[in-house]
Amino acid sequence: MSPVHPLDEAATARAVIDGNGSLIRWSEGAHRLLGYAAEEVEGRPAVDLLAPAGDAPPLGSTGDRWNGVLALRHRDGRVLPVWLLAHRLEEGGDWLLLTPLDGRASRTVDDPLVRAALAQAPCAMAVYDERLRLYGINDSMSEVIGLPEDRIRGLRVSEIGDRRAGEQLEREMAAVLASGRGRDVETYARSGGEERAHHWLARIAPLTDTHGRVLGVCVAAHDFTEQYRARKRLQLVNEASVRIGTTLDVTRTAQELADVCVPALADFVSVDLLDPPENGGEYRVEPPTAPIMLRRAAHRSLREGIPVVEPGDIDVYPASSPQADSLIAGRPLVAPNAAGTLQEWLSWDGLRGKRVQEHGIHATMSVPVRARGRTLGVAVLSRFRRPEPFTADDVLLAEEVTARAAVCIDNARRFSRERQTALALQRSLLPQSLPRTAALEAASRYLPAARAGVGGDWFDVIPLSGMRVAMVVGDVIGNGIQASATMGRLRTAVRTLADIDLAPDELLTHLDDLVVRLSTEAGSEGTTGEVGATCVYAVYDPVSRRCTLASAGHPPPLVLPPGGPPRQIDVPPGPALGLGGLPFESVELDLPEGTVLALYTDGLLESRERDADTGLRLFCRALEESSPSLEGVAHAILQALLPAGGAPDDVALLLARTHGLASSDVATWDIPADPALVAPIRKQVADQLEVWDLTVATFTAELVVSELVTNAIRYGEPPIRLRLIHDAETLICEVSDSSHTAPHLRRAKTFDEGGRGLLLVAQLTQRWGSRHTPEGKTIWAELSLLGEE
Known part of the structure; x- marks a missing residue:
């Protein structure tokens, strides 16, 4: 039934034949044509309607469309030669057979004018009457449809070609009929029995008489397949530049490459990468040799059950495999091609060949992932839902997208390598364990940033003379190896200055002078010369139970007295280290035995989802409500303040519970x-x-x-x-x-x-x-x- 004219079925004889050759639907138009009522023929073999010695249509071997003249037997015994058009409704299933019963439109327009317009139009054109039945077409449209005009006159768009695209076009044509205003419609459909669909721009205009009454519509079809594909290629390249490389994570970047290519370019994409060279070396410039060991970094499929290798697994690819062949050749390879079929290309792996047959994979393209002249891995693109093979334009597009991803993967790999180096350096410079003292018990946490480079956060607990203990937490500006090295120098300097028992404000003054000198030295080496840090330094005396603190632009510590609510210590903030020449001030306060002191870096409170005051309240709540164990307190604080995916900045946390000497x-x-x-x-x-x-x-x-x-x-x-x-x-x-x-x-x-x-x-x-x-x-x-x- 047409979605536009449900009561106009009698104008076309329609019948549906299932996969077994039985008639399962019979229209009123078919009744008009052959005289059989629906109840007389539905369920019977369709060949019963053929005249004696008539040949059955070869529907099983003609693709999705067939047309021809058949000798049919009328109910009264007559033999009628009927031209039929057949469409496949379902893959391997039902067929729709139809023929127009009225080759002349019920309402005509000025024939000479219409004929001249159709004949001289520079594009494929068709005219439909007010019932949306074909009135006439020009030669260009006849070539597009692949059928002569006299055979299809009186049919609807959905009856002539691609049913889904035709029904969409019919709805647009009905809207033009109702409104009297033309419109443009883009559609994707096969025409003329072709296997490959085209992109069409259909311009629909109303046809009116001298009184403005709409008599029909005119459809002008423009094949803009190449323009459409060029636009899609540009869109894909633009999308790749936006979606690929959002993080400095190798696995995530590989997954972004697969996600961008499916379904825009392929139905299944796998990305396999070479493992990084040992000891942080570079990949080789020359092509690898078979067999090649690759690790699955990511894949994406429109259908489950295709991947043979799961992400993180390693597989070995011999010569004649898509992965190895393209890596050795150093260029994309496509199968099937003139050199062999896809089955021959996958003959090295029986399981892969079985999956290809099960899922109907008919085309595969293997593209090396290369950046800065070095091979990082390979991306394999396959098609099973899209019927088209890979074209030369598809190869160029895949190369462009993969090249962009390769640079991002290489950047992520380099970042990961530098991050691991900096993290190893950072952890080696931080205290491996905290000293046990009579003055206090301590617990600490250091967490590097989840995605950014490793920073220069540090902490330390330093035993002093007279049973006193110094506590320090600092944060070097910047990240990477340079920040870690600067942190190590500052931590050493703090320990040296603490050994001569300087007061907190004096110690920060000397430390500020050191940072100024480090900035000067860095500037003389051709770098930016910007070295800076923040720091808080505290000294606790268990005899007097007093604590002296000074801060250099650092967040103020929190204190939790026994039985009291937590609060921030009102310590003068002081200038950040490296500004030079500005004074620091100390503050002294009593800390009853059992007081918990919390020193931290700003990465603990910073968050895009909340403001600093909210973070501070969460910090105080976790500090107050957590377990008596300091290790439990540290865990609760990090769990309450840090997101599940990790902190956006480095975090250093130092907790101390004071003891007093009797x-x-x-x-x-x-x-x-x-x-x-x-x-x-x-x-x-x-x-x-x-x-x-x-x-x-x-x-x-x-x-x-x-x-x-x-x-x-x-x-x-x-x-x-x-x-x-x-x-x-x-x-x-x-x-x-x-x-x-x-x-x-x-x-x-x-x-x-x-x-x-x-x-x-x-x-x-x-x-x-x-x-x-x-x-x-x-x-x-x-x-x-x-x-x-």
């Missing part, structure tokens, strides 16, 4: 500047060690205290103070005075009467040193209690 573990004496009092002081030290049950360290401690107190009395300035601090592993002796003169270790000559004190201290202790204080200096020495019996 007052009973600290002993302090004020010492008059009298050398005669050294002996009583040694006795008091011995008594205190006996109270602490550390008598095994008494001898060494007395010697160290004697030397340090004697030096303070002899070379220092009052007031002088002695302090002993201990935990389960270490005993610390500290002597403070008001002099700012630092002690120097020297070797005394054989007959010198002095100069051996500090050398003796260095030999007897685990480590020793001095630090400047606002009141003067402090000389300290640490004795290890481990192994003391």
Whole structure:
């Protein structure tokens, strides 16, 4: 039934024959033609309607369309020669047979004018009446349709050619009839019994009489297949430039190549790549030799069950395979071609040949993936749904798209190689484990950016004298190996400056000078010279339970007091490192025992999906509601703040829970500047060690205290103070005075009467040193209690 004129079926005799040759549908027009009612013939073999000695139409071997004259038997016994047009309705299934019963339109127009217009038109033209039945065509349209005018006059568009395209065109023609306004329609259909479809531009115009009444429509058909394909090729190339290379990921880029080509260019596409050379080398310039080992990077298919190799799997391709042949030749190869068939090309692999037959793959094109003169892999394109073979234009298009993808794949590979190198360098420069101290317990996390280059984020925990601990988190501007190297230099500098016990603001000032020098050096080497970083440095004293912090343009840390809500520390932000000449300020605050301190880089809070305030609230909530374990807290924070696909920037997180030393573990004496009092002081030290049950360290401690107190009395300035601090592993002796003169270790000559004190201290202790204080200096020495019996 026509979607436009459902009551006009009697004008055409129509019958449908199934795959077994039985009549399954009989129209009223067929009843008019042969006299049989539908109930008399439906279900019967169609050959019963042929006249004696008549030949059946060869429908099984004529493609999708057939036409010819058959001798049919009328119900009253007459033999009628009837011209029939047959269309295949389904692949391997039903056929539609039809013939016009009225070769003259019911309403005519001025014949000479119409004939002149049709004959002299520069394109294929057809005229249809108000019932959308063919009235007349010119010779050009007859060539396009592949049928003579006198045979098809009176048929509709959907009855003459491609049924789906014809029904679409009929709807447009009906709209022109109703509105009286012309329109242009693009359609894709086969014509003239051709196997390959064409792209048509149909210009539909109304035909009116002198009174403006619409009598029919005129259709002018223009074959713009080449223009259409050129437009599609440009669209595909443009789409490839937009869709391929959106990330610096090799596998994702290969998948984008497959996605772009299906279904625009092929019905199945596989992308196989050579594994990168060992030790980060480059691919060879010369073509590879067979057999070739390739890893499946991606594939895309319009039908399931075609791929033999899954992504990530490796397969070996011998000579005579599509992959190996095109890689060795260094150019695209297409099958079938003059050299052989597709089956011969795939004879090396029985499973692939079986899949080709099962899915009806009839054309394959293998295109090398090459970039910068080196072969990276191969893309194989196959067709099974599209009936057309690959043309020379298809080959050029596949080369263009694959070449674009190859550059993106090579860029992604180079980025991955540099990223792995930078990541290895970064991880080697970061602490492999955090030191165990009596002042605090710590947990850390470092996560590189998911897609960007590895940055210069770092963290560190540095034990200081007097049981104190320094914590630092920093972020170098930029990414890549240069940022990782700069991070390593800054981390080393921080440790060196921390060893001389600089205050946080002083340490950042020295670190700022270093970054300025690094910028100057980088600029002299021909680079941009822009080296910068942010940093926060904190020192916690478990004796006083106070923490001193300073920041260089870094996000302020969070603090979670025991039983209290988390909050940001109000630390002066300070300038970023590398600006030079600007001051830094410290802030000091009390941290009760059990307080959690969180230092982090800005990558933890940055997100495109939320603002910084929302991220900060999520951070505080995760910090407050997570488990008592610091490792659990770190995991909860990252899970709450980072997206599933990974952070867009590097993330460094350092968590510390403070401990305090009991007052009973600290002993302090004020010492008059009298050398005669050294002996009583040694006795008091011995008594205190006996109270602490550390008598095994008494001898060494007395010697160290004697030397340090004697030096303070002899070379220092009052007031002088002695302090002993201990935990389960270490005993610390500290002597403070008001002099700012630092002690120097020297070797005394054989007959010198002095100069051996500090050398003796260095030999007897685990480590020793001095630090400047606002009141003067402090000389300290640490004795290890481990192994003391």
